[in-house]
Amino acid sequence: MYVQILYNELMVEEAGYLRIGELSRRTGVAPELLRAWERRYGLLRPARSSGGFRLYSHADERRVELMRAHLREGLAAAEAARRAVEHSALPDEESASSAPELETATGSLREALDSFDETKSQAALDRLLGGFAIETVLRNAILPYLSDLGERWAGGNATVAQEHFASNVVRGRLLGLARGWDSGDGPRALLACAPEELHDLALISFGLALRRRGWRITFLGADTPIDTLVDTARQLEPSLVVVSATVRQRLTPLVDTLRRLRRQTRVAIAGAGATDSLAEAAQVELLDADPVTAAAELV
Amino acid sequence: MYVQILYNELMVEEAGYLRIGELSRRTGVAPELLRAWERRYGLLRPARSSGGFRLYSHADERRVELMRAHLREGLAAAEAARRAVEHSALPDEESASSAPELETATGSLREALDSFDETKSQAALDRLLGGFAIETVLRNAILPYLSDLGERWAGGNATVAQEHFASNVVRGRLLGLARGWDSGDGPRALLACAPEELHDLALISFGLALRRRGWRITFLGADTPIDTLVDTARQLEPSLVVVSATVRQRLTPLVDTLRRLRRQTRVAIAGAGATDSLAEAAQVELLDADPVTAAAELV
DNA sequence: CGGGATTGTCCAGAGACTGTACAGATCACC
DNA sequence: GGTGATCTGTACAGTCTCTGGACAATCCCG
Numbered sequence: 001m002y003v004q005i006l007y008n009e010l011m012v013e014e015a016g017y018l019r020i021g022e023l024s025r026r027t028g029v030a031p032e033l034l035r036a037w038e039r040r041y042g043l044l045r046p047a048r049s050s051g052g053f054r055l056y057s058h059a060d061e062r063r064v065e066l067m068r069a070h071l072r073e074g075l076a077a078a079e080a081a082r083r084a085v086e087h088s089a090l091p092d093e094e095s096a097s098s099a100p101e102l103e104t105a106t107g108s109l110r111e112a113l114d115s116f117d118e119t120k121s122q123a124a125l126d127r128l129l130g131g132f133a134i135e136t137v138l139r140n141a142i143l144p145y146l147s148d149l150g151e152r153w154a155g156g157n158a159t160v161a162q163e164h165f166a167s168n169v170v171r172g173r174l175l176g177l178a179r180g181w182d183s184g185d186g187p188r189a190l191l192a193c194a195p196e197e198l199h200d201l202a203l204i205s206f207g208l209a210l211r212r213r214g215w216r217i218t219f220l221g222a223d224t225p226i227d228t229l230v231d232t233a234r235q236l237e238p239s240l241v242v243v244s245a246t247v248r249q250r251l252t253p254l255v256d257t258l259r260r261l262r263r264q265t266r267v268a269i270a271g272a273g274a275t276d277s278l279a280e281a282a283q284v285e286l287l288d289a290d291p292v293t294a295a296a297e298l299v
Numbered sequence: 300m301y302v303q304i305l306y307n308e309l310m311v312e313e314a315g316y317l318r319i320g321e322l323s324r325r326t327g328v329a330p331e332l333l334r335a336w337e338r339r340y341g342l343l344r345p346a347r348s349s350g351g352f353r354l355y356s357h358a359d360e361r362r363v364e365l366m367r368a369h370l371r372e373g374l375a376a377a378e379a380a381r382r383a384v385e386h387s388a389l390p391d392e393e394s395a396s397s398a399p400e401l402e403t404a405t406g407s408l409r410e411a412l413d414s415f416d417e418t419k420s421q422a423a424l425d426r427l428l429g430g431f432a433i434e435t436v437l438r439n440a441i442l443p444y445l446s447d448l449g450e451r452w453a454g455g456n457a458t459v460a461q462e463h464f465a466s467n468v469v470r471g472r473l474l475g476l477a478r479g480w481d482s483g484d485g486p487r488a489l490l491a492c493a494p495e496e497l498h499d500l501a502l503i504s505f506g507l508a509l510r511r512r513g514w515r516i517t518f519l520g521a522d523t524p525i526d527t528l529v530d531t532a533r534q535l536e537p538s539l540v541v542v543s544a545t546v547r548q549r550l551t552p553l554v555d556t557l558r559r560l561r562r563q564t565r566v567a568i569a570g571a572g573a574t575d576s577l578a579e580a581a582q583v584e585l586l587d588a589d590p591v592t593a594a595a596e597l598v
Numbered sequence: 599c600g601g602g603a604t605t606g607t608c609c610a611g612a613g614a615c616t617g618t619a620c621a622g623a624t625c626a627c628c
Numbered sequence: 629g630g631t632g633a634t635c636t637g638t639a640c641a642g643t644c645t646c647t648g649g650a651c652a653a654t655c656c657c658g
Contacts, residue, residue, distance in 0.1 A: 019633080019634080020633085020634065020635095021633065021634080030617080030618075031633095031634080032617080032618060032619075033616090033617060033618075035635090035636090036616075036617070036618085040615095040616085049625085049626090050625095051624075051625045051626070051634090051635090052624075052625075052634080052635060052636095053625070053626085053633085053634060053635075054634080054635090074317075074321040074324060074325070075316065075317070075321070076316075076317075076318050076321070076615075076616090076644095077615075077616060077617090078348070078615080078616090079316045079317075079318075079354075083316075116481075116517055116531070116534075116535060117481065118477075118478075118479065118480065118481040118482075118516075118517070118518075119479045119481055119482040122478055122479060159527045159530060159531070160523070160524050160527040161519055161523065161527040161528065161530065161531040164491075164519040164520050164521075164522075164523055164527075165517065165518070165519055165520075167520065168474065168518055168519070168520045169474075171470070171471075171474060172470075172471065172473075172474025172475055172477060172478070173474075174471075175467065175468075175470060175471025175472075175474065175475070176471055176474070176475045178417075178471060179417075179421055179471070180417065180418045180421060181417065182415075182416065182417040182418055183417075183418040192463075198497075198521070198522060217417075218415055218417070218464065219417075219464070219467055220460050220463040220464055220467070221463050221464075221466065221467045222463075222497070223463075223497060224459070224460065224463055225459050228458045228459040228460040228463075229460065231458060231460065232415070232458070232460040235415075236415060318615095318644080318645075319644085319645065319646095320643095320644065320645080329606080329607075330644095330645080331606080331607060331608070332605090332606060332607080334645095334646090334647095335605075335606070335607085339604090339605085348614080348615090349614090350613075350614045350615075350645090350646090351613085351614075351645080351646060351647095352614070352615080352644085352645060352646075353645080353646090375604080375605090375655085376604075376605060376606090377604075377605090
């Protein structure tokens with residue numbers, strides 16, 4: 001199923017569909033500048049319409065976002081572009097023969113994690129992260145594997161130890177990618193799991209996806225008491241606070257506090273435990289898509 | 300081995316990327332002075348853009364930080380530069396004269412973590428891990444900081460959020476160092492925190508220290524149910540199982556199970572919650588030193 | 599204390615880097 | 629056919645950086 005989704009996305013990407021004005025509006029970068037970046041640094045490789053208009057893909061849009069993020073960090077334009085190009089796999093690289101490769105690598109990741117083989121797991125993650133954009137890896141490999149593992153556990157076909165082992169390998173890797181995610185001058189997001197909630201990987205994924213869009217992330221992690229979250233929000237004055245939980249019960253007691261917090265900051269709840277009615281009761285936003293999509297929709 | 304890894308890392312990131320203005324902003328050293336330090340002491344060896352602009356690498360940035368630290372200590376500029384160059388060329392050198400440097404870097408780590416500054420924290424960790432053996436960093440910087448943070452929290456001088464934030468930064472870093480720690484052909488250790496126990500950093504530290512002595516590590520992490528630990532021990536047949544907890548109560552219910560597990564494997568308990576009487580009751584070993592020392596004494 | 603060495607700062611003129619602007623032509627769509 | 633968007637190519641201004649040397653404050657040592 002995920003492979004199918006990937007294919008569809010890639011088709012759309014390959015088809016190219018944004019003209020320069022629309023890309024400019026979305027990214028806030030002047031058309032002249034977009035052309036200059038293309039000419040000078042090869043940042044973008046738009047397809048062309050029959051009449052010669054540039055047609056940009058999702059990947060192009062992402063590259064512009066990356067470029068802007070790097071500029072905010074203070075890098076020179078030439079260097080920012082070099083990194084943006086390097087860091088986001090070229091669309092043809094990611095599409096042509098790679099959907100099977102994605103599937104293969106995901107398969108070996110699953111196998112390695114299931115059998116407590118850390119070294120092989122890291123190698124599989126290397127292949128994934130080396131060949132695909134991080135959003136792709138999260139959405140198509142890591143997150144599906146984790147939720148599948150949860151289901152297998154519920155069905156008695158996986159152990160808690162496997163889940164713990166896999167979580168720690170993945171957590172280390174994701175936190176490694178998170179390095180420096182609080183730098184720059186984008187809006188700041190404060191992320192925390194609800195009290196008693198120990199599943200932080202989806203929240204880290206969300207942070208990474210948000211980071212790619214220029215946000216600054218402050219991550220408090222699992223089992224964060226609501227009082228200290230409120231205090232920290234007051235101290236850091238983030239543009240957004242996200243509280244995540246896998247089950248409803250862990251969010252229910254927070255409703256009143258979140259509603260109060262809502263008066264000073266934008267607040268959202270996320271995770272399988274975040275329901276429509278809870279969001280309504282607390283008068284906060286609901287992030288109900290997968291972490292990568294949620295980050296994309298947030299902007 | 301770790302030195303080798305570090306070297307490789309430095310090689311990879313050797314590519315220049317910061318222009319002089321940005322390096323100046325980041326380090327707080329005027330551009331003129333940066334050029335003067337390069338000209339007079341050879342402190343920096345920036346690459347050049349095609350047009351002749353200096354392009355500095357991470358290593359250069361670190362050298363400037365080192366230089367500044369030495370200047371703050373009162374060294375003359377020439378001497379400070381000499382040390383900065385020498386030290387950054389030999390990251391594993393732990394001379395007597397570097398104790399102040401260890402202290403300085405630990406200070407900036409504390410400051411950065413306390414104020415939710417992830418980027419600065421990582422930079423401080425870079426300096427620590429670049430300049431000292433990992434055991435030194437764990438024993439003299441990271442673990443003391445964490446226990447101090449715990450005490451400050453108990454005394455009302457630190458928040459849970461600070462503890463959570465710091466834990467996640469450090470956890471990401473340590474798990475990054477843990478990469479591949481299950482490979483090789485040494486004896487295998489299976490590490491887990493007791494049920495409900497969420498503090499896993501000391502246990503990770505212990506795993507890293509053990510790894511340096513040739514062990515293979517399988518890490519299950521926080522809040523591991525005892526049943527799945529026993530199952531996994533049966534499956535992996537490790538040479539040693541370690542269960543860790545910060546308070547006694549989390550180990551007490553495990554005594555009987557551990558005694559049974561003892562019949563098939565060597566077992567130890569660790570952490571502040573592991574007491575003499577518990578170890579005796581369960582007939583298992585007691586690791587009561589700090590993680591690094593405990594690993595050294597285990598052999 | 600005096601004199602030399604050290605060290606942080608400053609400058610001018612030239613060139614590099616980068617965002618923006620414009621002219622004249624073409625394209626897309628009603 | 630008209631209107632708005634986009635095309636190419638070039639130009640330009642503002643900012644940053646370069647080199648090489650000068651200079652004043654400070655330090656060190658006899």
